[in-house]
Amino acid sequence: MFETALSWNDLAFLAQGAAMTLAVTAVSVAAGTVLGILFGVLRFQLGPYWAAPLTFVLDIFRSVPLLIQLVLGNALQSIMRLGWGPFTTSCVVLSLYTAAYCTEIVRGGIGAVPPTTRRAARSLGLTWFQDMRYIVFPLATRVSLPAWIGLTLGVMKDSALVLWLGLIELLRASQILVTRLQEPLFILIICGAIYFIISFPVARFGGYLEKRWSPND
Amino acid sequence: MFNYTFHWNQALRALPQMLDGALVTLQIALLSMAIGLACAIALTLFRLSGNRILGGFATAWVEIARNTPALFQIYMAHFGLGNFGIHLSPYTALLVGIAFNNAGYLAENFRGALKAIPDTQTRAARSLGMTSLQAFRYIVLPQMLRIAFLPATNQMVWAILMTSLGVTVGMNTDLAGVTQELNARSFRTFEFFALAAVIYYVIAKAVTLAARLFAARMFRY
Numbered sequence: 001m002f003e004t005a006l007s008w009n010d011l012a013f014l015a016q017g018a019a020m021t022l023a024v025t026a027v028s029v030a031a032g033t034v035l036g037i038l039f040g041v042l043r044f045q046l047g048p049y050w051a052a053p054l055t056f057v058l059d060i061f062r063s064v065p066l067l068i069q070l071v072l073g074n075a076l077q078s079i080m081r082l083g084w085g086p087f088t089t090s091c092v093v094l095s096l097y098t099a100a101y102c103t104e105i106v107r108g109g110i111g112a113v114p115p116t117t118r119r120a121a122r123s124l125g126l127t128w129f130q131d132m133r134y135i136v137f138p139l140a141t142r143v144s145l146p147a148w149i150g151l152t153l154g155v156m157k158d159s160a161l162v163l164w165l166g167l168i169e170l171l172r173a174s175q176i177l178v179t180r181l182q183e184p185l186f187i188l189i190i191c192g193a194i195y196f197i198i199s200f201p202v203a204r205f206g207g208y209l210e211k212r213w214s215p216n217d
Numbered sequence: 218m219f220n221y222t223f224h225w226n227q228a229l230r231a232l233p234q235m236l237d238g239a240l241v242t243l244q245i246a247l248l249s250m251a252i253g254l255a256c257a258i259a260l261t262l263f264r265l266s267g268n269r270i271l272g273g274f275a276t277a278w279v280e281i282a283r284n285t286p287a288l289f290q291i292y293m294a295h296f297g298l299g300n301f302g303i304h305l306s307p308y309t310a311l312l313v314g315i316a317f318n319n320a321g322y323l324a325e326n327f328r329g330a331l332k333a334i335p336d337t338q339t340r341a342a343r344s345l346g347m348t349s350l351q352a353f354r355y356i357v358l359p360q361m362l363r364i365a366f367l368p369a370t371n372q373m374v375w376a377i378l379m380t381s382l383g384v385t386v387g388m389n390t391d392l393a394g395v396t397q398e399l400n401a402r403s404f405r406t407f408e409f410f411a412l413a414a415v416i417y418y419v420i421a422k423a424v425t426l427a428a429r430l431f432a433a434r435m436f437r438y
Contacts, residue, residue, distance in 0.1 A: 060414075060418060063374070063378075063417065063418045063421040063422065064378075064414045064417050064418055064421075065378040065379075065380075065381035065382075065393065065417055066378070067381045067382060067384070067385075067393060068381060068393065068396075068410055068413055068414050068417060069414070071406060071410045072407065072410050072411060072414060074406075075406040075407035075410065076407060079219055079221045079407060080219065081220065153284075157284075157285065157286035157287070158286065160286040160288045160289060161288060161382070163288075163385075164385065171286065171288060171289055171292065175292070178296060183300075184296035184297050184299055184300060185296075185297045185298075185299070185300035185301075186300075188289070188292060188293055188296060188297045189297075191289065192281070192285045192289055192293065195284065195285045195286060195289060196280075196281065196284045196285055199284040199285070200280065200284045203283070203284060
């Protein structure tokens with residue numbers, strides 16, 4: 001029962017897949033966070049009415065399955081003859097997807113800073129940008145960071161869907177091995193364990209931060 | 218800019234088929250939510266029971282559901298269970314995978330909701346002569362469901378979006394599956410999937426709205 005045809009080469013193949021998963025996640029989360037901060041500040045500054053178009057567009061990214069978004073993104077890039085590879089397409093779509101969620105987190109974080117604190121800062125002569133940099137940023141980070149960690153892990157898990165565009169990430173790598181070795185359960189357990197090992201400690205750290213940084217404790 | 222002619226007619230002609238698919242999608246989402254809810258309540262009870270084996274089982278379930286991709290869970294149901302001689306159809310595998318995922322996330326929501334209910338209420342109920350199960354059923358559970366309602370709504374939307382993953386295990390009756398089949402026949406990828414995206418968006422919004430109305434009616438007091 002415990003004999004397996006899995007070799008070290010195959011494990012290296014899985015590790016390459018995991019590296020691809022992490023690469024896609026890192027690029028998308030980095031780009032998505034920058035966009036998310038930009039959109040979040042914009043949404044907060046514009047108010048509900050003027051930001052309505054932005055809110056609507058970002059809402060689409062949260063209400064349409066990621067798989068459909070990826071297929072649409074891929075179709076669109078070939079229609080527009082951009083000539084992007086699967087990696088670029090995946091990263092672009094995932095970045096926008098991340099940005100949509102990150103916007104909510106950033107907006108929530110900024111909204112959690114008491115307006116009186118900000119007014120006090122402005123009365124002391126800080127410019128809007130200084131207020132943002134020295135007052136809002138540190139306070140909003142406390143509220144938003146645990147949620148942002150959760151989002152990062154969510155994107156890491158959702159990045160499994162890029163296999164549909166033909167990118168060989170962790171899940172696709174294990175699927176290829178399953179097809180070759182015909183040991184689905186064993187290989188899938190290894191694959192799941194890798195996801196778990198990446199995700200679990202970070203999730204625990206996020207939970208710890210949430211507990212540690214929760215206001216009024 | 219586009220050197221491409223859009224054929225929206227072809228997609229619109231397939232709309233009835235896709236709406237049939239949308240019904241299957243909604244059906245899977247609702248079923249998986251019902252199963253997930255039942256499992257989540259059971260998991261919450263296991264965690265509260267103080268029994269180490271049951272508690273450990275519940276914690277393992279929740280952590281695996283929350284720390285691995287939903288797609289992996291569906292693969293596990295579809296390919297992994299084959300090792301035990303259990304061969305699930307794509308429909309069942311999708312349902313099992315999403316229900317497993319839902320149960321994990323909902324159980325975690327319930328845990329958060331439980332923290333908001335003072336411990337003294339359970340003790341008061343117990344000192345009034347209720348058994349611990351009665352205290353849970355009549356005192357804790359109603360409040361817990363109320364607090365956890367909004368996160369559960371989000372989970373429902375997630376469940377709808379997750380049904381699209383069925384196409385990767387060969388599901389061809391739900392919205393994503395139908396769209397993929399039509400796409401394979403005509404290669405009008407963008408048109409078909411854009412229409413599917415619109416349908417998914419409408420479903421997600423409709424469910425959110427329905428939940429909001431339901432909550433306004435149920436939780437007036």
